[in-house]
Amino acid sequence: MNFKKKPFGFMDMLRFKKMVPTRRKMLAEGENKPLPQEYRTNILAKKLHPGYMQVELTDARALSDTIRELTFKRVDTNEFPFFRAGQYVSIQMKIGDSLVSRPYSIVSTPKQALENKLVLAVENAGFVSEYLNKKAKVCDSFVMTEPSGEFHYETLRDSKNIICIAGGSGITPFISMAGSLADGDENYSMILFYGARTAAQLIYKTELDKLTAQCKGLKVVYVLSDEEHPECEKGFISAKLMEKYTDLTDSTFFMCGPQAMYDFVGKELAPLNLPIKAVHHDATCCGDLPMDNPKEFKLTVHMRDDVYTIPAKENETLLTAMERAGLNAPNKCRAGGCGFCHSKWISGKHRVAENRDGRREADRKFGFIHPCVTYPMEDMEIDVPVAY
Ligand code: FES
Structure with missing residues (x-):
């Protein structure tokens, strides 16, 4: 076989030999200053994606007999993250012994978010919305998730x-x-x-x-x-x-x-x-199944080092059962799509609401469920992450 001589290969060898001494020299000459605690990219990421936010109701007005407009400000910092118009937030509160949350589309604009103003309009159509519509009052505090959701204009995907x-x-x-x-x-x-x-x-x-x-x-x-x-x-x-x-x-x-x-x-x-x-x-929350006499099962929930055994009705989602028991289970869309409630199934037959199975193939295969769209069919055991 005929090999061609490659003079540049030889040069590479020389450079390679010098690499270690060159690095040592550069390290010795480098600044003897500790690395920054936080990088600008991380600060920006935290600003845009704060996870959970502490908010306070600043104003409320009736828009109709059944719809009330609620205005919030953030109290853990002085602005909401910029978001895409069309997105939603999920708002969490304690009602009696239940720790509940619901997603609502944002009415105000991303520009107003930077002025620390976020507006929702809530229709009186259920347990949580009735509370927000009738009982929530100015100065009440809530926990809110960061804006989320795919219901917004996307330049690369959508027509102008x-x-x-x-x-x-x-x-x-x-x-x-x-x-x-x-x-x-x-x-x-x-x-x-x-x-x-x-x-x-x-x-x-x-x-x-x-x-x-x-x-x-x-x-x-x-x-x-x-x-x-x-x-x-x-x-x-x-x-x-x-x-x-x-x-x-x-x-x-x-x-x-x-x-x-x-x-x-x-x-x-x-x-x-x-x-x-x-x-x-736009996604809608997964509600109760219409049933006359729903059976009640036992749901065992592992949350970090704690284990809870709570009742779960066959016509209610596992998420609703956990909220009723006051467990702080993560959730956002309540429609099966965002994956935020992603939990490990351990045992028990269950069904997923029709057309709501937003799990990835691998999740389905390895036994993960979305409790927001899963109904029990017998006693069940699951492992759920804590929301915060
Ligand atoms: S809360 Fe979004 S998938 Fe369950």
């Missing part, structure tokens, strides 16, 4: 034209998205179809009209199902109605509202054969 469809209290993330557009923090062109039964139920109409007047890229179409109104369309948010205002083919859809609205609009959009990535739904 976004069609937003809101039903009832599902308007909340779109107020933030419209506000963020008006603030100059987003560059999409947004048309919002806002459906309600009557004009009185169109919460935030005044704010939306004001934003529309000041922002060229925003248009709002109000749609009432039960009432005629000079400023509104009558009926439902059908494809025909939307086509009257915009091109449906070159757009990305964002929807937030009740399941009935998702089903209806989904059927309307089906003939367009849109790619999956062109339609985003």
Whole structure:
């Protein structure tokens, strides 16, 4: 065989021989100063992702008979992290013996977060929301998770034209998205179809009209199902109605509202054969299963060095059972998607709510569950991390 001589290989050898003495020299000449305790990147990461935040209710006002707007400030520091308009926070509180939390879309804008202001609008529709709607008062303290969620505009994925469809209290993330557009923090062109039964139920109409007047890229179409109104369309948010205002083919859809609205609009959009990535739904919490006489099982929960045995109903998620018992189990979306409640299954038959299994294949294979969407079918034992 013929080998070519490589003079550069020889040079590399020489350099390699010198490497150790050169390093020793540089170390000897280096500054004799301890490394910084914190690096700028870590400080920024902590600012953007604080994990849990201590907050205080600063203002509350009724938006309708059933919806109350709540304004919070952070008390562990003086600003909220910048977030993506459309995201949610989960708010935790103690009600009686239960330690409960619920996710709510953020109404205020990312810019307002930097002014230490975060607004939620809560519809009175359950145990926690009833407490927030009727009992929470100014100066009350809460624990809140950092803003999270995938329901936001993504430049690389979405069309510049976004069609937003809101039903009832599902308007909340779109107020933030419209506000963020008006603030100059987003560059999409947004048309919002806002459906309600009557004009009185169109919460935030005044704010939306004001934003529309000041922002060229925003248009709002109000749609009432039960009432005629000079400023509104009558009926439902059908494809025909939307086509009257915009091109449906070159757009990305964002929807937030009740399941009935998702089903209806989904059927309307089906003939367009849109790619999956062109339609985003905001997640809804996984609720109780409709059952007449649910059985009660024993749930054994390992949390670090402690073991608890608590009751768990067959129609309630394991997360609800733990909250009822006052255990501080981690959770955010309560819809199976974020993985924040990720826990180890030890024993016991269980079922996962339909279309809610957001686990990775490996998690499924190695026995991990999401307690927020898992219902017991017999006595169970699980290992759960502590929230904080
Ligand atoms: S809380 Fe998000 S997956 Fe369970």
